[in-house]
Amino acid sequence: xxQVDIAVLATNPTNYGFTKITGNxxxxxxxxxxxxxxxxxxxxxxxxxxxxxxQAKIVQxxxxxxxxxxxxxxxxxxxxxxxxxxxxxxxxxxxxxxx
Numbered sequence: 149x150x151q152v153d154i155a156v157l158a159t160n161p162t163n164y165g166f167t168k169i170t171g172n173x174x175x176x177x178x179x180x181x182x183x184x185x186x187x188x189x190x191x192x193x194x195x196x197x198x199x200x201x202x203q204a205k206i207v208q209x210x211x212x213x214x215x216x217x218x219x220x221x222x223x224x225x226x227x228x229x230x231x232x233x234x235x236x237x238x239x240x241x242x243x244x245x246x247x
Contacts, residue, residue: 154182155190158229165237172224175204176232183228196222196230 152164157180161168169179179196194208197218204222209215224230 154193155188157231158182158184158190159188161231165234166231167234169230169232175222175230179230179232181206181222181227181230183226190228194220194227 157164157166166180175196177197180193181196182190182193184190192208194206196204197207199205205218206220206222207216207218208220209217
């Protein structure tokens with residue numbers, strides 16, 4: 149899945165086990181976000197997570213000299229779309245015995 153171009157994932161999320169989320173109220177940990185620079189030129193992907201105050205933040209790769217950052221507040225109007233893995237793509241945990 150992570151070898152898929154962002155533009156392909158953004159325009160065809162269901163082909164990869166994701167569903168597009170509309171609206172701004174149903175925000176879950178690990179939703180993926182990206183935005184279009186115009187004309188279908190999608191770039192820059194991030195993942196939503198709740199901080200210790202339950203505020204939605206974005207973990208994202210910033211400029212290569214900065215690396216990964218996780219302090220940006222999630223502002224839906226700054227991102228073009230939000231997608232989420234569908235339930236059937238998440239495996240039920242297998243409990244391991246430790247004899």
